[in-house]
Amino acid sequence: MPDLPDAGACYELLARMTLIRRFEEEAGRQYQRARAGGFLHLAIGEEATIVGATSVMREDDYLIGTYRTHGHAIARGTDPERVMAELFGRVGGTSGGRGGSMHIFDREARFMGGYGIVGGNLPIAAGLALSSEYKGEDAVTVCMFGDGASNTGNFGETMNLAALWQLPVFFLVENNLYGMGTSVERHSAQTDLSKKAEGYGIPGERIDGMDVIAVREAVAEGLRQAREDRRPTLLEAFTYRYRGHSAADPEVYREREEVEEWRRKDPIEAFARRCVEAGVLGEREVAEVREKAEQRVEAAVAAAEESPEPALDSLYESLYVVDEAGGWYAVDERSPEPHRGEREDEEMPDAARELAEAGAAYGGQPDGPRPNPAVEGEPVEGMEPEVSPEREEVDER
Numbered sequence: 001m002p003d004l005p006d007a008g009a010c011y012e013l014l015a016r017m018t019l020i021r022r023f024e025e026e027a028g029r030q031y032q033r034a035r036a037g038g039f040l041h042l043a044i045g046e047e048a049t050i051v052g053a054t055s056v057m058r059e060d061d062y063l064i065g066t067y068r069t070h071g072h073a074i075a076r077g078t079d080p081e082r083v084m085a086e087l088f089g090r091v092g093g094t095s096g097g098r099g100g101s102m103h104i105f106d107r108e109a110r111f112m113g114g115y116g117i118v119g120g121n122l123p124i125a126a127g128l129a130l131s132s133e134y135k136g137e138d139a140v141t142v143c144m145f146g147d148g149a150s151n152t153g154n155f156g157e158t159m160n161l162a163a164l165w166q167l168p169v170f171f172l173v174e175n176n177l178y179g180m181g182t183s184v185e186r187h188s189a190q191t192d193l194s195k196k197a198e199g200y201g202i203p204g205e206r207i208d209g210m211d212v213i214a215v216r217e218a219v220a221e222g223l224r225q226a227r228e229d230r231r232p233t234l235l236e237a238f239t240y241r242y243r244g245h246s247a248a249d250p251e252v253y254r255e256r257e258e259v260e261e262w263r264r265k266d267p268i269e270a271f272a273r274r275c276v277e278a279g280v281l282g283e284r285e286v287a288e289v290r291e292k293a294e295q296r297v298e299a300a301v302a303a304a305e306e307s308p309e310p311a312l313d314s315l316y317e318s319l320y321v322v323d324e325a326g327g328w329y330a331v332d333e334r335s336p337e338p339h340r341g342e343r344e345d346e347e348m349p350d351a352a353r354e355l356a357e358a359g360a361a362y363g364g365q366p367d368g369p370r371p372n373p374a375v376e377g378e379p380v381e382g383m384e385p386e387v388s389p390e391r392e393e394v395d396e397r
């Protein structure tokens with residue numbers, strides 16, 4: 001078992017994990033009272049992975065996560081008040097109340113979201129790392145995602161480019177054993193997720209994600225390799241969510257005993273006990289941490305309640321629209337000059353325009369010989385729709 005860091009660091013780790021736990025318990029309660037809207041995915045049980053990882057990141061490093069990221073944002077330094085206000089849909093929220101639980105975002109804290117598309121954050125992480133590389137910064141991007149996300153096409157594509165371009169990125173799989181109601185054994189042919197990127201040239205390692213110190217040390221090494229050697233690595237942290245996938249989950253896919261077994265390994269309780277037994281923290285400090293977390297969460301709820309709802313006339317702010325000219329622009333960033341994509345119609349080369357127009361014309365023709373999109377109107381040899389005799393038989397049945 002790795003050694004404990006000094007008392008100050010232990011206090012901070014315990015305080016962050018406790019705050020996140022209390023915050024999420026309260027978020028769940030507020031959701032049931034219909035104060036928090038939209039969807040709600042809680043990471044209760046996963047605090048050691050979140051806090052261990054973020055505790056060794058530098059201020060200028062980027063973090064990108066999934067839709068289960070209240071704790072990630074708070075651990076990165078976003079005020080709990082702003083996260084709670086976001087859940088409540090209020091202007092004081094991290095996205096002005098427009099994103100909700102799944103879209104927490106804080107550019108100042110370099111917490112880059114908050115994504116509802118499983119695996120969708122992986123290529124964005126590679127993009128963030130590429131931008132750091134391009135700008136000559138030595139920031140590292142930490143990309144956290146679920147076991148289920150490791151099955152997406154985005155995973156393979158991102159690993160390939162990260163290794164090929166030697167990007168300063170670090171991948172951390174939060175393996176909580178399930179993708180919604182499907183266990184890892186049922187969703188992944190390779191159940192050792194740390195091996196899943198080896199073929200792309202990204203080595204992996206497995207660790208106990210319930211041990212905040214183990215996570216901290218493994219992530220510190222991963223960050224070092226990404227920063228100094230430009231060598232992306234993949235860490236698989238075993239963890240567990242005590243609550244359902246989202247607020248609406250009957251949990252028919254797992255036994256109550258399994259949840260109880262993991263609760264007995266609770267990362268916060270285990271760490272507090274270890275610190276006290278080692279004489280690094282006293283019982284009084286552990287109680288103080290709990291008390292402070294309680295007060296901070298109460299303050300977060302009060303601030304969220306006080307924060308107003310967005311004004312009705314702000315309804316069209318921060319929206320991207322497609323206008324009649326076929327381009328797009330952000331309503332609130334509108335300025336007199338042309339915007340990217342807006343002059344698409346005029347800028348489009350003639351050949352591309354002809355193809356597009358012919359394609360559109362073809363789209364409106366239900367039957368008959370197909371026109372060649374490149375030579376408007378003329379049928380193309382071999383492209384007439386054919387109906388085979390077998391097919392006709394099938395159709396008749």
Ligand SMILES: Cc1ncc(C[n+]2csc(CCOP(=O)(O)OP(=O)(O)O)c2C)c(N)n1
Nearest residue numbers: 068116117118146147148149176178179180
């Ligand atoms: C591309 C895509 N496919 C499916 C979904 C529906 N979906 C939402 S969460 C989820 C499970 C993802 O599991 P995992 O990656 O293990 O993350 P966890 O929820 O366990 O944190 C699925 C399939 C989605 N949001 N996006």
Ligand SMILES: [Mg+2]
Nearest residue numbers: 146147178179
């Ligand atoms: Mg999962």
